[in-house]
Amino acid sequence: MIEYIQSALLIISAFLIIISAVGVLSLKKDSKNVVYARIHIFGVFDIACIIAMIGLGQYLLAGIYFILAPFIAHAIANAYWKKEDRENNLDLVTVEEVVDDNNPFIHSKEKMQALESENSEKLKADERFSVTMLDIDEGE
């Protein structure tokens, strides 16, 4: 019975490994964020490795690999983001702000900064309501 369970685990892992191989090869290399997509696909391979190790009876190796695999994926993705992706694609750093003008509760950042600046039209309009003080002369 245990033999059948081991065989099932190994066959599942072989299936997952072939899926990840096909996935890596079928990605177009000119598409956007292809490195992150490949790191993601190799995550399937990591889990397949862990399943195969459990099927082979190597539980300690499976546990170690289960802990180490996310660190590898994160380290590679972080290095790619910091040195290659961010420097080659400068448009990733600037964030485009999409504001709906019809929404009365959301305003664009430029509009708010213009309102808060000293020479804004809003402040000039507020001068109509400025407070005037009366000087009272006690001698009169």
Added chain:
Amino acid sequence: MDILFISKYLVVIALIILMLAALRASAYKSTSMGLLGSSVIVNAFALALLIIGGLYNLEFYRDISLALIFFGFVGTVAFAVVLGGDDE
């Protein structure tokens, strides 16, 4: 023929296919892709060694596999840290 024997060979064949795919992927223009491909090849080789060592009664195959997984991790993370550079 034993079904466990066949399934072990199936995994080895799948691992060989994945190693070729990772080799192809590591030829991508980015350095990180080469790092990822080499890391995957090392891990796939460690798993293949686990299976083949059990089939052919190789000596120390578990230790070599553990060393490959552990030092593969250390090398990959070290290379990634050097590639990423310092924080700004």
